[in-house]
Amino acid sequence: xxxxxxxxxxxxxxxxxxxxxxxxxxxxxxxxxxxxxxxxxxxxxxxxxxxxxxxxxxxxxxxxxxxxxxxxxxxxxxxxxxxxxxxxxxxxxxxxxxxxxxxxxxxxxxxxxxxxxxxxxxxxxxxxxxxxxxxxxxxxxxxxxxxxxxxxxxxxxxxxxxxxxxxxxxxxxxxxxxxxxxxxxxxxxxxxxxxxxxxxxxxxxxxxxxxxxxxxxxxxxxxxxxxxxxxxxxxxxxxxxxxxxxxxxxxxxxxxxxxxxxxxxxxxxxxxxxxxxxxxxxxxxxxxxxxxxxxxxxxxxxxxxxxxxxxxxxxxxxxxxxxxxxxxxxxxxxxxxxxxxxxxxxx
Numbered sequence: 001x002x003x004x005x006x007x008x009x010x011x012x013x014x015x016x017x018x019x020x021x022x023x024x025x026x027x028x029x030x031x032x033x034x035x036x037x038x039x040x041x042x043x044x045x046x047x048x049x050x051x052x053x054x055x056x057x058x059x060x061x062x063x064x065x066x067x068x069x070x071x072x073x074x075x076x077x078x079x080x081x082x083x084x085x086x087x088x089x090x091x092x093x094x095x096x097x098x099x100x101x102x103x104x105x106x107x108x109x110x111x112x113x114x115x116x117x118x119x120x121x122x123x124x125x126x127x128x129x130x131x132x133x134x135x136x137x138x139x140x141x142x143x144x145x146x147x148x149x150x151x152x153x154x155x156x157x158x159x160x161x162x163x164x165x166x167x168x169x170x171x172x173x174x175x176x177x178x179x180x181x182x183x184x185x186x187x188x189x190x191x192x193x194x195x196x197x198x199x200x201x202x203x204x205x206x207x208x209x210x211x212x213x214x215x216x217x218x219x220x221x222x223x224x225x226x227x228x229x230x231x232x233x234x235x236x237x238x239x240x241x242x243x244x245x246x247x248x249x250x251x252x253x254x255x256x257x258x259x260x261x262x263x264x265x266x267x268x269x270x271x272x273x274x275x276x277x278x279x280x281x282x283x284x285x286x287x288x289x290x291x292x293x294x295x296x297x298x299x300x301x302x303x304x305x306x307x308x309x310x311x312x313x314x315x316x317x318x319x320x321x322x323x324x325x326x327x328x329x330x331x332x333x334x335x336x337x338x339x340x341x342x343x344x345x346x347x
Contacts, residue, residue, distance in 0.1 A: 008036065010043075013081070013104035017111050024063040024115070027246035030270055035242065036110050041274035043103035045253070045282035046117070046240040050106070053119035054085035054097035054127065056235055061113035064244040070118070074098045079108065085124025089233050090319045099124045115244050118235035121191075122184070129184035130191045131291065134236050135166070135198065136229045137176045140211075142221025145265060148176045151202065151210050151223045152259055158201050162296040167287050170265045172243030172251040175223075177236055183291045186298075189322070192230040194294045196313055197301035199225035214314045215330055228316050239284060242270055252276075253284040 005018045020033035039046060057071045073095045074084050082105045084096040100106050100117070109117070121132040135155065137148045152168055155178060159166045166178040182191070199212045202225060211222040229236055237243065239253045252268035268276070304310040312324045321328075 006033075008040075008107060010040070010104040010107055011102060013102070015104050015107045015111065017107070022063065024060065024113075025246065025248045025270070026063065026065055028248055028271075030248055032110070032113075034270065035115065036107050038242065038270045038274060039106045039110055039240075040103060042240045042277045042282075043106065045277060045284070046106055046238060047100065047103055048282060048285065048287075049238040049240060050100040050117055050119050052083075052085070052099050052101060052123040052125065054087045054099055054122065054124055055120070055238075056097060056118040057109050057112065057114040058116040058118060058237075058244065059113045060115050060244055064115065064246070068244065071112075071114075072097055075112070081105075082108065083124065085120075085122075085127055087120060087122070087127050087233075090231075116241045117238045118241075119238050120235055121230070126184050128188075129186060130188060130230070131182055131184040133164070133180040133182050133191055133195060133198075133292075133294070134229055135178040135180070135195060136171070136226040136236060137178070138171075138224045138226050139174045140216075140219045140222055140224050143223055145174050145176075147209060147223050148174065149259055151206060151225075152176050152178060154205055154210075155198075155202050156256060158198055158205070162198065162300065164198075164292045164294075164297065165290060167253070167284050168256065168259050169239050169251055169253045169284070170249075170268060172237060172241070172245070172249045172265065174265070176259070177251070179287070181287050181291045182294060186294050188230070188232040190294065190298065192227065193301045193312075194297035195227045195230040197297050197304060199227045200304060200310060201300060212313065217330070217332055227313060231316055231319060233319075234316065240273070253282065255283050 003020055006020050008015045017036055022032045024030055024032055024035055059071055060068045083099045085099045086094055086096050088094045121130040137151050139148050156166055164180045166180050168178050171177055203210045203212050211219045211224055213219045237251045241251045243249045248270035250268045250273045314328050
């Protein structure tokens with residue numbers, strides 16, 4: 001007989017887990033309880049990644065084959081011991097999002113069917129100045145994880161030359177994320193400008209393998225550096241988050257030796273990550289100890305603009321039009337001319 005609920009003791013908290021036997025990953029048979037146990041096993045790592053960060057919950061109340069939604073605003077039944085942070089959207093509206101600061105808060109969210117956690121790159125004490133520069137290496141059709149690895153290796157050299165330290169992790173899919181801890185001194189617009197400069201430098205070094213083209217029709221079989229992941233209200237799955245795919249992969253923090261040493265995304269999932277965590281701990285534990293500065297990256301952005309005429313790039317479609325931003329017109333539509341329409345809608 002299926003259990004209606006069970007209570008988990010997490011530190012000084014007691015977290016109620018309803019319907020723990022509900023299957024969340026049918027292909028592997030993993031249940032809500034398995035998800036909760038996983039997050040307990042990697043608690044130190046995921047709390048480090050989420051602490052004090054306003055976080056959007058990607059919820060699958062009926063498992064990953066059921067309906068899902070992104071919950072930005074904290075639920076009305078939020079326990080008083082889970083803090084929130086008020087973030088402002090590009091539209092000017094705002095929301096109070098949960099800021100999981102302890103393992104019990106992560107399990108409380110998992111009980112709601114939160115499979116993946118999407119933290120903002122800010123702390124709740126200062127939501128206008130990011131403390132992470134996040135670089136998303138996204139393999140396009142015709143490319144794969146191995147291509148993302150080659151790009152990441154060159155990216156590391158680009159970052160080193162700009163006084164930046166990158167911390168890599170798998171996306172949980174075919175790509176790689178590289179997070180750079182930064183001092184919270186720059187605005188979202190400035191951080192995005194720095195990300196574009198880094199992306200363009202990587203593209204110059206690997207023109208046949210890397211692209212910054214926003215429009216899919218222009219990317220080709222290359223690794224896309226998604227600079228818009230640094231735009232306000234864009235988030236990336238946290239380290240140790242389970243991803244909603246049939247085999248329950250995990251966004252796994254890596255060392256650079258592992259990136260170049262043959263580690264692949266398939267190595268890391270809900271079943272295998274706890275043993276790895278027990279063996280090596282959180283390999284990104286020191287990430288916040290040495291925040292970097294964006295001065296050199298922003299100087300590179302200035303040179304790109306003054307010497308090469310390379311200004312801003314298009315923002316995401318839901319973002320308000322920004323000063324200096326080029327037209328949001330798909331190139332193939334723009335070539336048709338005004339008589340045939342030049343929609344301002346992106347892919």
